[in-house]
Amino acid sequence: MKAFEYAAPRSESEVLELLSGEAGHTEVLAGGTDLVGLMKKMIVTPDRVVSLSRVASLKKIEADSTAVRVGAMVSLDELAENPVSEFYPAIRQAIDEIASLQLRSQGTLGGELCQRPRCWYFRDGHGLLAARGKDVVEGDSRFHAIFGNAGPAKFVCPSRLAPALVALDARLRILGPHSNDETLMPLEAFYRTPKSEREREFLLDPNQFVAQVILPHPEGRLSASYEVRHGAGPEYPLVSAASSILVERGRVVEARVVLGQVAPTPWISREAIDAIVGRPVTPETAEAAGEAAASVATPLRDNEYKVRLAKVAVKRSLLKAAGLETGGF
Amino acid sequence: MVEYVWPDKKDASVLGGSFDKIDGPAKCTGTAKYSYDINPEGVLIARAYGCPQAHCKLKSLDLELAEGVPGVVAVRKMKELGDEIHWQGDLVAVVVGETEGAVAEGLAAIVADYEPLDVYVDDEDLQAAEAAGRTADSGGRVQLANEPEGDDEGFEDKELERLFKEAAAVVEGYYGIAAITHMCLETHGSTCEFKDGKLLAHLSTQNVSGTPGQFASPLKLTADDVTVHCDYIGGGFGSKFAVDRWDSLAAQLSKDLGRPVKLMLDRDLELKNGGSRPSGFADVKIGADANGVITVWDSHHWSAGGYGGGVLNQSVMPYVIVPPNYRRRVTNVKINAAPVRAWRAPNHPQGCALSQTAIDDIAAKMGLDSYDVFERNLVNVADEDRRGVYAEEMKIAAKLMDWKAKWHPHGKGDKNGSIVSGLGMALHTWGGGAHPSSCMVKIHPDGGVEAFLGSQDLGTGTRTVIAVVLAETFGLPVEAIKVNIGNSKYPMSGPSGGSTTVGGVSESSRRTGLDAREQLFEKVASKLGVPAESLEAKDGRIFSSEDSDKSLSWKDACSLLGMSPLEVSGRGYSRGSKLSSNGVGGVQMAEVEVDRETGVVKMKKFVAVQDMGLVVNRKTASSQIYGAMIMGIAYALFEERLMDKNSGAFLNAEIADYRLPRLGDIGELVVEIYEPESERARGVIGLGEPPVISPGAAISNAVANALGIRVPVLPLTPKRVLDSLKLQARSA
Incomplete structure (x- = not known):
């Protein structure tokens, strides 16, 4: 780890004052479960680390009749244990799947969304795009993207909550660069597929930070998350899916189906949505939605199996959201 | 003359009992310093x-x-x-x-x-390795029951062809097991203190004396x-x-x-340098008679042990079940990886996984119960004395698993949604004879007892074993014995490898303890006026078996030593010893569930029946087996070294990326120690390694039974399971 300056401001505006506008100079520290490892491996080498741990405003959960506002520094356990999470089964289930006491008690909502990709080429110092994708395509791509991978980015978005939050139409409150600057942004727009090493995988300037996640009231929407996991440990799932559906008179009238661990961003499957809207959720329609989602996949040499997993994850997340048996583990 | 034997089971006070590790509290509280x-x-x-x-x-x-x-x-x-x-x-x-x-x-x-x-790192692709000039012939062996008549040059091929033709069933299969690393939680290394021309090295080692x-x-x-x-x-x-x-x-x-x-070493360099187990891949052809008894075997396996070799030894192909006719060939694949190191039961887990899967495939092909096929094949176990032991162990394991009630032919079980279940078994062997060991026992005039051995405790319970042996010998409770190990200035004891430690330290501490006891008995005898031969030590007292009124407490007896402690040094195993022996076996049965849609395999129940001669401490012996089963689940379902074929980079050299099972992946573990008098009479035999041998084959066989197809290469990851199912769907 490179020597660095540590700052622990007490207010949002102080945080902004301490963040540099130049990429790589400062890093925001939330729970540290990802950042510290990256710093130890010298994948990121900030001169200053700005901790959010003392900013009280970032630790609140506030609810009114239209939305729930969750501070970025709320821990995953605090969120899962808060009564508001009852309205959002997809979120609670996604947190339950993170089978690590440490990650759940130390990890924060903001940090979970902003963690860096697990791509082993990135983590071995080859850069986010790993030689513009060449390392992955010619190397070992078993855990890499099966959607949205036409460009140089082959990594997958590692967040385990993002699919659920995108499915639930979450928005982010982003602060900075200046003390009065505030941006409200749909979470799905926050993530991007970088085209060069100069771009990060989310739309956050070096002197901005995520302050809040805003969850609209579900208004009767059902939701669920389903992860295909190799083992019961804290390892990342192979593929995940989250679905949010509004069912009226036995038919789905509105749906959001979002896959995780399959693309450089959370992957909204328009095909799955089109397949399920207008139909009741049954094993057959859910299967058809899974097939529709998988039909546009572009697997790399080693990850065709993930296409099959994507299909299953979509199917099971829809069945689970509708309160039906998934038929598998 | 002291006779170096163990007490009969009925006379033993602590030997064979169940004791917590004496260093358990130090480890749990963090006072133990690694x-x-x-x-x-x-x-x-x-x-x-x-x-x-x-x-x-x-x-x-x-x-x-x-x-x-x-x-x-x-x-x-x-x-x-x-x-x-x-x-x-x-x-x-x-x-x-x-x-x-x-x-x-x-x-x-x-x-x-x-x-x-x-750069070349792909150990599985033999053709690519040959094209890269990275292979070397590592020999082989042919054994045929019939002799050629005269100078028949093509006899070997002709005879094998004839045997396969005559076989009632023939299976040709491909099997593999990936390389894994040792993944020691404490990495390799030391803290060295050089002072005044002398070195004190705090070394993380299995070999203190050496x-x-x-x-x-x-x-x-x-x-x-x-x-x-x-x-x-x-x-x-x-x-x-x-x-x-x-x-x-x-x-x-x-x-x-x-x-x-x-x-x-840091974690990354630990995984890259600290040791790995060689991979193994094999083309196997076997033939069986109408009962499923293997009559002929022909295999070619290849394996990578690093850049210099260190190939999977040919002696484990075929494994335990060795038919009268076999041919085996080995090719060494040289890859850009660090040299291999011995890994718990070197060669055996791979040999078991590559060959007992093929035997299970014969059962599948013939539509037979795998249990019956393994049982009938016990005639192919080379050591005739062990056949009966395996047969008994199989019966016990089958009962614990409820095998007969749960069994279904391969791929023909009930489906619960996309979940299918299956059973598999395997058997193994190991040596486990005692290594050389010396011991010094000190009995203090106040009754305190301590032992000194230049041995080490790998976490397996070596300290506790020494304490149990001396407690038995002196008629004291286990906690009365203070055990000093882990320092090379203590009497020499062998390295802890090959499951040799329990036999080694039991031998030396029992012998030295008996020698010391004899000297103490002489003093007690003259005090009590009884013959020394009539004395026994039990329950904290030394008494005459001829007249139980003639007795002294342990403490009073020790006070006869005068001002100085009694120090006795002794050596361990010698030829013909009745205290220890060599050669164990075990049977394991696995029950799994597989989700056919995701390829995820879950352990449901796992049974291990293991013999080890005389059991010193039932609890640590069982713990060893539990640990081995978990380590076996790891290499059967999760862990492997992943290398970038292009650059040779070790991709998952990090705890977060190197997959290992967690508690939720283990299922129900059932351990049964097989210790009838016939086994107990053999004396102490090591068991650290044997129970880690069978899990790969047993779990792979259970998955094959569930799915009706073989997923050839371990670990059985969702990717491998799905890829195999896809291949099957294509060929159907």
Whole structure:
């Protein structure tokens, strides 16, 4: 780890004052479960680390009749244990799947969304795009993207909550660069597929930070998350899916189906949505939605199996959201 | 003359009982100091710099910038310019500094340049390895029941062809098991204190008594000037027998810098350098008679042990069940990886996984119950004496598993949604004879007892075993015995490998204890006026078996020693010993569930029946088996070394990426120790290794039974399961 300056401001505006506008100079520290490892491996080498741990405003959960506002520094356990999470089964289930006491008690909502990709080429110092994708395509791509991978980015978005939050139409409150600057942004727009090493995988300037996640009231929407996991440990799932559906008179009238661990961003499957809207959720329609989602996949040499997993994850997340048996583990 | 024997079962007070580890509380509370925990005053931190390339020549190495980093005390190269480097992470230099941070910055400031050479790491693809010129014939063996008539040059091929033709069923299969690393939780390394011409090395080692000489010679010392100390070790599994080159360097640096130096590998370099188990891949053809008894075997296996070889030994193909006719061939694949090290039961887990899967495939092909096929094939177990033991162990295991009620033909079980279940079994063998060991026992006049052995406790319960043996010998409770091990100045004891330790230390501590007891008995005899031969020690008293009124408490007896403690030294195993023996077996049965849609395999129940001669401590013996089963689940379902075929990089050299099972992946474990009088009478035999052998084959067979197809290569990841199902769907 490179020597660095540590700052622990007490207010949002102080945080902004301490963040540099130049990429790589400062890093925001939330729970540290990802950042510290990256710093130890010298994948990121900030001169200053700005901790959010003392900013009280970032630790609140506030609810009114239209939305729930969750501070970025709320821990995953605090969120899962808060009564508001009852309205959002997809979120609670996604947190339950993170089978690590440490990650759940130390990890924060903001940090979970902003963690860096697990791509082993990135983590071995080859850069986010790993030689513009060449390392992955010619190397070992078993855990890499099966959607949205036409460009140089082959990594997958590692967040385990993002699919659920995108499915639930979450928005982010982003602060900075200046003390009065505030941006409200749909979470799905926050993530991007970088085209060069100069771009990060989310739309956050070096002197901005995520302050809040805003969850609209579900208004009767059902939701669920389903992860295909190799083992019961804290390892990342192979593929995940989250679905949010509004069912009226036995038919789905509105749906959001979002896959995780399959693309450089959370992957909204328009095909799955089109397949399920207008139909009741049954094993057959859910299967058809899974097939529709998988039909546009572009697997790399080693990850065709993930296409099959994507299909299953979509199917099971829809069945689970509708309160039906998934038929598998 | 003392007779070195164990008491009969009915006479034993503590031997064979169930005892907590005597060092358990120290470990649970953190007072136990592992080598990694030792930080002498003024210690300097050293860390190594690993080569980023997998095969290259070192062109240039500039250490000047690193030397200039504030807090860096010294930088040393470990390679010369022009040296060929054969694997990613081989150590090129070491940085020593005052703090971890200074050392990290020093490492980042090293500037090196390499001339790239050809890289090859794909051990499974034999054709590619041949095309890359990375294979070597490693021999083989042919054994045929019939002799050729005269000079028949083509006899071997003709005879095998005839045998396969005559066979009622023939299976041709491909099987594999990936390379894994040792993944010791405590990485390799040491803290070395060189002072006044002597070295004290706190080394994480399985070989306390055997390592001082290895430290001494590069330092131009003799072994008497070196003390190796290791009270606790965080995993070795066969990879920590030697003083490694980084340990020698730590000692040299301590000598040069006049301060203690701590050099433990970091996780990345641990996985790249600290040891791995060779992979194995095999084409197997077997033929069986109408009962499923294997009559003929023909296999070719290939394996990678690193850049220099270290191939999977041919002796384990076929494994345990060895038909009268077989041919085996081995090819060594040389890849750009560090040399292999012994891994718990070297060669056996691979041999079992590559051959007992093929036997299960015969059962599948013939539509027979796998249990029946394994049972009928016990006629093919070379050691006739062991056939009956396996048969009994199979019966016990089957009962514990409820095999007959749960069994269904391969691929024909009930489906619950997309979930199918299956059963599989395997059997194994191991030696486990005692290693050389010496012991010194001290009985103090106040009744205190302590033992000294230059042995080590790998976490398996060695301390507790020594205490149980001496407690039995002196008629005392286990906690009355103070055990001192982990220091090379104590009497020599062998390295802990090959499951030799329990036999070794039981031998030496029993013999020395009996010798000491005899001397004490003589004093007691004259005090009580009874013959020494009539004395017994039990329940804290020494008494005459002829007249139980004639007795002394242990403490009063010891007071007869006068002012000085009684010190007795003794040696361990000698030929013809009745205390220990060699050769164990075991049977394991696995029940799994497989989700056909996701390829996820879950352990439901796992049964192990294991013999080990005489059981010293039932609890630690069972724990060893539990641990082995979990380690087996790891290599059967989760762990493997993943290498980038292009660059030779070790992709998952990190705990977060190197998959291992967690509690939720283990299912129900059932352990049964098989110890009838016939086994107990054989004396103590090691069991550290044997129960880790069968899990690969047993679990693979259970998955094959569930799915109706073989997923050929371990670990059985969702990807491999789905890829196999897809292949099956295509060919159907």
